[in-house]
Amino acid sequence: MVWLWLVGAALAGCDLASLRAAMTEAEDAFAELETDTFTAAATEASFAASCMEQGITPLDAASYHRLKALKAFLDGRPADSTLAFSAVLATQPGYLLPEALAPSGHPLRVAFEAAQQLADGGSFQLPTPGEGWVHVDGRRISTAPAGRPWMFQKFDAAGLVESSAWVPTGGRWPEYAGPVIAPVATAPVPAPVAPPSPVTPSIQPAAARPRATPVQKGLRASGIGLGVASLTAYGAAFAARNQYEGAVYEGDNPRIKSLHGLTNGLTVGAVSGATVSLTLILAGTL
Numbered sequence: 001m002v003w004l005w006l007v008g009a010a011l012a013g014c015d016l017a018s019l020r021a022a023m024t025e026a027e028d029a030f031a032e033l034e035t036d037t038f039t040a041a042a043t044e045a046s047f048a049a050s051c052m053e054q055g056i057t058p059l060d061a062a063s064y065h066r067l068k069a070l071k072a073f074l075d076g077r078p079a080d081s082t083l084a085f086s087a088v089l090a091t092q093p094g095y096l097l098p099e100a101l102a103p104s105g106h107p108l109r110v111a112f113e114a115a116q117q118l119a120d121g122g123s124f125q126l127p128t129p130g131e132g133w134v135h136v137d138g139r140r141i142s143t144a145p146a147g148r149p150w151m152f153q154k155f156d157a158a159g160l161v162e163s164s165a166w167v168p169t170g171g172r173w174p175e176y177a178g179p180v181i182a183p184v185a186t187a188p189v190p191a192p193v194a195p196p197s198p199v200t201p202s203i204q205p206a207a208a209r210p211r212a213t214p215v216q217k218g219l220r221a222s223g224i225g226l227g228v229a230s231l232t233a234y235g236a237a238f239a240a241r242n243q244y245e246g247a248v249y250e251g252d253n254p255r256i257k258s259l260h261g262l263t264n265g266l267t268v269g270a271v272s273g274a275t276v277s278l279t280l281i282l283a284g285t286l
Helices: 002-011 016-031 035-050 058-074 078-091 107-116 214-250 253-285
Strands: 123-125 133-136 143-145 150-155 161-167
Touching: 016 035, 016 058, 035 058, 035 161, 058 078, 058 107, 058 150, 078 107, 133 143, 143 150
Parallel strands: none
Antiparallel strands: 123 143, 133 150, 150 161
């Protein structure tokens, strides 16, 4: 078996033509039950996929997943065969396993039918490359499947392939540089400035109000007394006016004349008294 691996490695090319030819030969050998030929062709395809210098298509990725499914089946790993078939169906929807590879009831067909029942295992975000882009199963996307194998390719800014690999379920892919993050310049932190000392406002005592003289006291007292008298006169004038309006309503002429003069006199006296009262109070205060 070692010599078959060496022959496959020696014949492997790193171009699409070599990869496709090796995958076709491997499938034909599997159908013809030529195990040695299948192993040599599968080894040649594996080397070609790992050193690929061109971008593969989704159909190329599906063919390679199919080759991995056949290889896992021959190695006695049916679970891995089912996962590889699920990658075939995800990359090439509608694919039907040929009868030449697996007739009805064949264990390989059982593995394929199990893959048809597998649920989507979700996806995860790939790191953003510093330059260029990434292909997953022949498509330029930034996410990769989490529950099945997948084909990885990294392109540089000019569109040339930098690395290629078949990534098993949960496996690692070739590392590549991410974006260069320039350090963020930070402004110097100013030295702390001591807060100004609190200034206690000086409270000046209010100037003492000079005491009122006896004359000022007398003027204020007179003004207050006259103001009270004026309010009393205004109240009497208001009552007299009510009586005056009643006399007018009754047509009592004698009362009308007497109350008219009384009302006017009281009103004039109240207003005059209030004016004099305010004058006396101000004079006794200032």
